[in-house]
Amino acid sequence: MNLLLINPNTTQAMTDALGQAARAVAAPGTVVTAVQPSFGPASIEGFFDEAVAAAGVAEQMRHAPAHDAVVIACFGDPGLDAAREASTGPVLGVAEAAFHAASLVSTGFSVVTTMTRTCVIAEHLLHKYGFERRCRGVHGTDIPVLALEDGGLACLPQIEAAAREALARDRSGAIVLGCAGMAGLCHTLQARLGVPVIDGVSAAVKLAEGLVGLGLGSSKQGDYAPPLPKRYAGWAAPLGW
Amino acid sequence: MNLLLINPNTTQAMTDALGQAARAVAAPGTVVTAVQPSFGPASIEGFFDEAVAAAGVAEQMRHAPAHDAVVIACFGDPGLDAAREASTGPVLGVAEAAFHAASLVSTGFSVVTTMTRTCVIAEHLLHKYGFERRCRGVHGTDIPVLALEDGGLACLPQIEAAAREALARDRSGAIVLGCAGMAGLCHTLQARLGVPVIDGVSAAVKLAEGLVGLGLGSSKQGDYAPPLPKRYAGWAAPLGW
Amino acid sequence: MNLLLINPNTTQAMTDALGQAARAVAAPGTVVTAVQPSFGPASIEGFFDEAVAAAGVAEQMRHAPAHDAVVIACFGDPGLDAAREASTGPVLGVAEAAFHAASLVSTGFSVVTTMTRTCVIAEHLLHKYGFERRCRGVHGTDIPVLALEDGGLACLPQIEAAAREALARDRSGAIVLGCAGMAGLCHTLQARLGVPVIDGVSAAVKLAEGLVGLGLGSSKQGDYAPPLPKRYAGWAAPLGW
Amino acid sequence: MNLLLINPNTTQAMTDALGQAARAVAAPGTVVTAVQPSFGPASIEGFFDEAVAAAGVAEQMRHAPAHDAVVIACFGDPGLDAAREASTGPVLGVAEAAFHAASLVSTGFSVVTTMTRTCVIAEHLLHKYGFERRCRGVHGTDIPVLALEDGGLACLPQIEAAAREALARDRSGAIVLGCAGMAGLCHTLQARLGVPVIDGVSAAVKLAEGLVGLGLGSSKQGDYAPPLPKRYAGWAAPLGW
């Protein structure tokens, strides 16, 4: 199957790293294509960044090569619903995927994320998806997203410490890594912490494969029906339907 | 005070009408400037349209002239949180404003909106804002947004019928008009239905004036702190902070 | 417009102070009349006080001079629904008004109130109105209400300290002052804390003006329909409809 | 044990009937004293009536003869929290008691009440107490409360029909009678409908006996601590603590 991975920010190194992380867990027959918008922020650390990045996801969906499934590889899941409208295959956000996976292996999980100011974005998503009771805490580390660009090894001790404190304080049984850039630290952290540690990118890839295997795609009836035909102005003209 | 009204779609006639609707209720000292993005959909009738329109709101916020408050004049409140990050004054979405006003004059209200497919967008907002118990029903009429461009008088009977049915079936005491384009029908409907009928654009203008009068603006601590400085790529380069 | 402000307790100095606080933010054309019940507790610091005070609000509503809007100036919003039944104009509670305003300028707020034992009253209101997710904490200071009678300057340090701790612990972006008697401290606190600080009395006045400007009043269909005609016994005989 | 039953309205015939209903289910050693306020509405059919009636409950609590438990015999549970502050014994509202009993014998129940306009009062209580998921529907019959004064036999067919429809439409397994005046119809309805039918007055009496048997009374720590000493003005002067 062809899997389109969209990195919503415009940092090529991050796109490459995300593509690699996806390929590392993909099944043998899964071909991963990693893309990024032609415009937008170098990283996503707040609502403003996210609003522009979501339009970048829409742009990539509009011109996406043929694919069987899509993964949106930023923990805020920007443009997720828009991408589902634009696709007949399944579309997964990495926060969403991580929350689903964590719910299946624990009675309660904690999220360890980057900037404290983005915690509220995670909380909104948890509520929107229905995981507000399963998630027992969202914790910021105030590590800038781009500090994770090279794999994030230097941040490992800080993240591990935050995870240990979260497990104890929240009485939770699993950790969700709240930034796509932390993917590379997942296995090391799981080994050290002794509980399931979930990276959303990997989780989204496996869920996407599973849904394709089930013959399931985004519902085209009702809320995710294809966008209505209309004129788009300015740089967005080619996005019109 | 200076009030910036952003029409998130790119239909100039709609922008003009929204500006007029805002001026019709504005206090004597309130100067309304109505703008629209330089790009994006002619109307917003789904998640894809909305994702691009939210970036348009971000664009307008970035280059907005000096203002004391902002109103985002589309019932999906696209880009609302982003605009709050980008502003020190209050920023109001029209759906949000309408829900607040309706909650203050009834124990339960119904929403009458345009396309049925957008009902879920309204439901998401109701839940995000905490009005899921106060709102007793969201009803689609499947009137296209642009059919309301000329004021919507032709659609009045259909909207009135939908409102009457909603009041009876939902046991509610007020009607929220679920599209900024219905603003012009508000008073007629209120007179005919005998219950409060709330147009979000008017509500947002008055709430914005009230907040400015209270000396309140978007919190700059925590979640709405100004966007972090970073590089934006492509057409969005000028949006970087 | 004529604004009727009802202080639900029977302390004249408090009524005068509340009237002044209301006039301080009222628009030029707004005439504020401040009244208090002919009976009931000198202050409201629990459920028993509140039950009697709510009847006092009902009494004042029954014989109220002509008015365009009503504000009930006690943070427990006693008699709010009763007053709406008895009025065709909008009726605002100060807790309700403060919660609405705080929700429009922050993603999460904290309440700093007087007696710890009244926190549960605030929590009930937050839940009733739908702000249980927007409010991130309710904090008692155990300052007696009447200690605020003279403006509360002596209590400022204690309130400021409680607010600072609330902001940090709750990860919130705004403070709601949980007692009508704290109105005079609002601006000073906002200046010191650097976040929006909301006084319910001011917020209620501006919301009331806004609703009147929108032509909106308490719904007379359904739950807020006028009281049914019936006999009232004892001192309450003149309250019958 | 001594059980104080407070009828919050001022219709003596209703007080007598409620006392009788209570005695009919009371254990041999339970002495029921039925009282009513010295003031207030002849019946309670809305928020305004209720606000004055709650003060009447407070009045009766303040001067109540020695008692072991209290029942507030109106389906809106007016003054319940105030009465708990004023008592060391358990205090039961009849709506609350009925909801508890219904929850113990069914997975979901329906409420059949009098005026449709009071449905929202029942819904507020259901939410406050936590039964919003257990209750599957609140249904008004628009029978005036005083039509039930003589036992309500004439209203039986209407109530039975409403109950049957509620059971079918709500997929519920029990009926709560939403008015203290329907007490006398409970057994007949249960026999006819073949499901548990709960009258709140009876339920409150048995719950009160049970709590007294357990040595449990209203918590005097925190929210239900005795009212603070203070001056009460006007007719309420003797209510001060």
Place this chain on the structure above:
Amino acid sequence: MNLLLINPNTTQAMTDALGQAARAVAAPGTVVTAVQPSFGPASIEGFFDEAVAAAGVAEQMRHAPAHDAVVIACFGDPGLDAAREASTGPVLGVAEAAFHAASLVSTGFSVVTTMTRTCVIAEHLLHKYGFERRCRGVHGTDIPVLALEDGGLACLPQIEAAAREALARDRSGAIVLGCAGMAGLCHTLQARLGVPVIDGVSAAVKLAEGLVGLGLGSSKQGDYAPPLPKRYAGWAAPLGW
């Protein structure tokens, strides 16, 4: 009336103690018969124990002697819904009973239980029953259930300390003892703590008596209708209907 008390574990000493605890609060006419399954765990300290114990409750219900009401005497309420299907009388779980009683005497309560790992079981029950807002905290003491077999006096100081901390930290007004084995400590703790302390076994007995007194039993319409006739295999063959 005949009350069947089922101890879901297979420790005879515990069954005897529970029977005694029940008789200690039972009304004069109540005859308590205490039974235990013929199979299953010696104590219940997790989901696996509980799953087998619930089948034990089903076994006892299937062959139960004639009875008017049933109490399931383990704080996880194992098999409660199954037992209701199998009975026309009321069936009470001790956790459920304790939560109901605590809700009637406080605005918020805390649970003090045994193993921390069972806290999530209590949380599931609180949510299922609708007490998630009334309960302000669930606290594990990590006392093994069987350490309470002899009455638990040795554990009193540890439980008292946990209760005191819970009252303070949770701002709650009552304590629910989260293990049927703590029944004997209830009165001592209530005396020492000065707040209502609720033992579920006692509470369930009094609620059961109350429901029988009201003529209420498990609804036989809908969800609790008798089990459908069918073949059961293996040791469970005699359980078939």
Place this chain on the structure above:
Amino acid sequence: MNLLLINPNTTQAMTDALGQAARAVAAPGTVVTAVQPSFGPASIEGFFDEAVAAAGVAEQMRHAPAHDAVVIACFGDPGLDAAREASTGPVLGVAEAAFHAASLVSTGFSVVTTMTRTCVIAEHLLHKYGFERRCRGVHGTDIPVLALEDGGLACLPQIEAAAREALARDRSGAIVLGCAGMAGLCHTLQARLGVPVIDGVSAAVKLAEGLVGLGLGSSKQGDYAPPLPKRYAGWAAPLGW
């Protein structure tokens, strides 16, 4: 990988059919072993059946051959938490799996199940897992489970009709089949209805493969820690840890 599929009922033909359904979607390397308890009901159509079946799941977990993941193939997810305690690999319930899959391809789904009386079981699960907002309706068809034993083709028209009505009335975009016995009808229904139709058995198999691929298993810290060592009595003696 080795996948253990547990059919919680004791009908061998159902076990065989479920095994086949699982193998039909399993990845090439997945070996499915289908087992059933040595005791218990021939089908599960209520709480009583379910309580005994959950113990059957526990029995099978205790003596399960080496496996990498477990699927519990009954729509009530009996014994799910118990099985997670007893396993280091992931354990999936088919209702849970179906709800997760449906949430990823629609903004709202409907459940079409067998006996109306089991709807409440589905509703409890939806609430426990957090899907109460995503699921827009649970609909019974009153088809007996064993009528589906031969594949259920005869029931197809009835199920299709119920699904169509559910989609329209609930405004939902996907259908979850609420019985493991409906697995064989999934593809036909999806083709006819034009929306995603989710069979829980298939969904559970693919989710299990995905979690194993991610290196995730049931958390052994906290709530799913292995059962504590203890004596089990009677037929259950070999289940003790």
